[in-house]
Amino acid sequence: MGRKLIDLKGITKLYDGEAVVDNIDLYVNENEFITLLGPSGCGKTTTLRMIGGFEKPDAGDIILNGVKVNDIPPYERPINTVFQRYALFPHLNVFDNIAFGLRNQKVPKEEIEERVTAALKLVSMPQYAYRKVTLLSGGQMQRIAIARAIVNRPKILLLDEPLAALDLKLRQNMQYELKEMQRKLGITFIYVTHDQEEALTMSDTIVVMNKGKIQQIGTPTGIYNEPKNRFVATFIGESNILTGTYVRPNVVSFMGVEFACVDTHFEPGETVDVVIRPEDLDLIDPEGARLTGIVTSSVFKGVHFELCAVVQDKEFIIHTYENRAVGTKVGLKVDAYEIHLMKVEQSEH
């Protein structure tokens, strides 16, 4: 990955005295596709708006290419934004919308013509140049909004939940197209979403946020397989989270049974959170199984079945290809490398 392009140092933003973004540190490399992921109100959009220059941080510095840009207005930053509701200018047609930024930079007429045409081609809408933007569908407006931003060749493209208003099929197509576009153009994308699947599909790096704080930064696989805390584990994918005790290296005990695991860096006797993904639980014969439970519900989800099983008053979610009838007694098995241990956080609950 390239060199550091933008660096947020100790950024805090207060609204009515309450920290919406609370002392976050984050840097983004060149050509990176980074996603700020979190539930609504977690501060991800505010962070994006501070990078774009629409909000000023109350504390901390935003450093772009080695220069502090806290007080530089949006129109002087080499950054463009794709807004959540597109924000296309209704009084201009498609061409003039896309040319808006170039005209502000006083680009010569022929070059504008050329670049706008190229941008329209990139978003596969070359024949729409003289259409009224108010007559476009949501997906088309989205493409024009993207074209309007990238035509300026920004260093960083900010995307604020750009796909939220599209239907599922279109959203999935756009996810691949966006990723492809980012690869082709070599622009750094900073993407904001609350949709974990979207984040996992597109990002090089995911920043999970909650309550104004960064919970974890990592690659999609890293974040999925090794969540740092309960919040990340429950927000990204489904999880069974149990309280257990770390016995000694490679051994953890929960539900009164000792299991082999691969974690080694806890204190013996320390209480830990144990995460087991539903797809990592295997159904086995209850005879001789270390965990046994009774199936309480079974839902067909298309590819798999989602079973609920009660084991010692604790409900487990299991994803399996073979169905089991409600009321059946089942045994559960989990492999050592699929047990993930997390430090218990005092602030939680």
Add this chain to the structure above:
Amino acid sequence: MNIKKLGRLSTPYLVWLSMLVLVPLLMMIVLSFFRTRGVSFVNAAFTLENWSTRLIDRSVQVALMNSFQFAGTTAVIVFLVGYPMAYILARSSFANKFVILVLTIIPMWSNSLLRNNALRNLFLSQNIVNDLLSPLGISFAWNLTGTKLAVIIGLVLTYLPFMVLPVYTVLEKMDKSLLEASMDLGANKIRTFFKVTFPLSFKGVLTGFIMVFLPSFSGFAVPYILGKGTFVVVGSIIETSYNYNINFVSTLSIVLVAIIFLLIFTVSKVDKEGESFL
């Protein structure tokens, strides 16, 4: 209730509309081609003189000119004053914008004749403020009464709210993310205003322009009071001729209606989406 039944609800309105608007309008057209005594058609004689010699009479020409001048100047000044007012109001972070808005409307609640008469007093060399201030050695004597300036000040003060309100409404409901998008794309605040804010509020301006232009074009009270009767306007010709020549008054009224319709037609052409007030 289906749409047909709902349509029937408009029947009373249509009846009143035809009785109070269409019939009188037709009457005016008919009257304009005759010479009659009042609205009685006894001894009525067909004539085109209302549409020819009388209409190009010097006094009528001057009146039309004056009306145009007053209405045009007023509309432009009201725009120049009202737009910034509406803009500042819409953009201010003041919690109770409604209060300020009401303050601009409150003068409309008192009778405009009263207000303009009060204004006339202020424009006299012996006015109430001067009487109060002269003991302090401060002079507040204007002596504007009877000048065009006085008339225009009166018209501007009377019709200012008609510009502020529609412009304010358009600015207030404008999507703020459009302004952010403009700045994001490299337009500074001034350029954003001229490239985005103003074009998008143009419909409000147009509405305001018509709502100011029309009454100041056809009205006669303000020019009469503040102009001391020095300026003939279309309205004052209609008012003074009403009692002895209803035929020519009809002609003039039709001309007024035609001008008004022409204006509204032009606006509806520009304002295709019909998002503004009209």
